[in-house]
Amino acid sequence: MRIVVLAGGIGGARFLRGLKQAAPDDAVITVIGNTGDDIHLFGLKVCPDLDTVMYTLGGGINEEQGWGRTDETYLVKEELAAYGVGPEWFGLGDRDFATHIVRTQMLDAGYPLSAVTEALCERWKPGVRLIPMSDDRIETHVAVTLDGERRAVHFQEYWVKLRASVDAHAVVPVGAEQAKPAPGVLEAIAEADVILFPPSNPVVSVGTILAVPGIREAIAEAGVPVVGLSPIVGDAPVRGMADKVLAAVGVDSTAAAVAEHYGSGLLDGWLVDTVDAGTVERVEAAGIRCRAVPLMMSDLDATTQMAREALTLAEEVRA
Ligand code: FO1
Numbered sequence: 001m002r003i004v005v006l007a008g009g010i011g012g013a014r015f016l017r018g019l020k021q022a023a024p025d026d027a028v029i030t031v032i033g034n035t036g037d038d039i040h041l042f043g044l045k046v047c048p049d050l051d052t053v054m055y056t057l058g059g060g061i062n063e064e065q066g067w068g069r070t071d072e073t074y075l076v077k078e079e080l081a082a083y084g085v086g087p088e089w090f091g092l093g094d095r096d097f098a099t100h101i102v103r104t105q106m107l108d109a110g111y112p113l114s115a116v117t118e119a120l121c122e123r124w125k126p127g128v129r130l131i132p133m134s135d136d137r138i139e140t141h142v143a144v145t146l147d148g149e150r151r152a153v154h155f156q157e158y159w160v161k162l163r164a165s166v167d168a169h170a171v172v173p174v175g176a177e178q179a180k181p182a183p184g185v186l187e188a189i190a191e192a193d194v195i196l197f198p199p200s201n202p203v204v205s206v207g208t209i210l211a212v213p214g215i216r217e218a219i220a221e222a223g224v225p226v227v228g229l230s231p232i233v234g235d236a237p238v239r240g241m242a243d244k245v246l247a248a249v250g251v252d253s254t255a256a257a258v259a260e261h262y263g264s265g266l267l268d269g270w271l272v273d274t275v276d277a278g279t280v281e282r283v284e285a286a287g288i289r290c291r292a293v294p295l296m297m298s299d300l301d302a303t304t305q306m307a308r309e310a311l312t313l314a315e316e317v318r319a
Pocket residue numbers: 008009010037046047048049051052067068089090091092096156159160
């Protein structure tokens with residue numbers, strides 16, 4: 001069974017751990033990773049969502065944070081601060097720096113991001129094929145008003161420095177229009193038996209991947225079941241601040257509104273949490289098969305069960 005997953009950061013990576021357990025032994029999982037969160041710091045290219053998938057599935061993730069490395073130290077960060085070289089608000093650890101140095105060195109040598117990601121995964125062996133959504137540079141920026149002045153800030157500045165504490169007027173994946181899907185992305189979608197949207201941020205993660213020309217169309221035309229899992233439970237995001245960016249695109253922070261946002265042209269099935277069982281009817285009315293199951297990824301068993309439910313719904317839709 002060939003499974004394609006559009007994954008963002010923490011939620012997507014955690015879901016993938018369960019999917020690896022739930023999928024049949026012969027399953028091949030291809031992850032199309034969001035690169036809109038990428039940021040250039042200290043002359044290095046940092047790819048948070050690719051690294052979170054790679055570290056989480058490769059056993060190197062800092063479990064509590066959901067990003068960065070376990071057993072981390074911050075000596076380089078301290079030394080940079082001692083030189084007055086910022087920004088200080090983005091916590092890059094010493095072990096993590098090695099990933100960004102290797103990545104940047106390979107990019108500077110002319111390797112595309114997809115080849116670099118493949119090389120990094122040779123160390124981490126995530127057990128899935130991880131492909132960035134594009135080899136072209138795309139960076140999400142957020143339009144905000146700071147001190148009465150309207151500005152666009154980098155997604156990481158909005159997310160980490162500002163903690164999404166101000167309203168987002170717009171979320172723009174800068175560079176997406178000129179970008180192409182990375183090699184292998186369209187092929188993986190065309191050959192998929194099932195396509196999954198994990199509980200990642202529907203705007204800045206899955207939304208950004210869908211903004212790469214050709215990807216949304218390829219999924220809509222794939223002719224195989226496309227099943228998503230709601231990142232919103234009980235009208236609130238399970239983690240992160242998805243509600244802030246959902247508001248920016250005019251989508252209510254509810255499980256049903258997110259399903260409608262993706263649309264029945266894309267989604268065939270949608271899993272909502274049991275607390276949102278009352279909304280199943282509304283999602284079905286939108287032409288999307290819906291089922292209420294526990295969606296809290298409290299541990300590996302829970303996440304594995306969620307993934308199983310998603311695969312089951314996909315088979316129901318296929319029938
Ligand atoms: N998130 C934070 O809230 N604070 C940080 O200092 C931080 C540093 C960081 C460094 C590397 C990395 O790969 C991710 C990091 N993140 C941090 C998380 C990051 O903002 C998110 O993982 C994604 O961009 C959103 O999914």
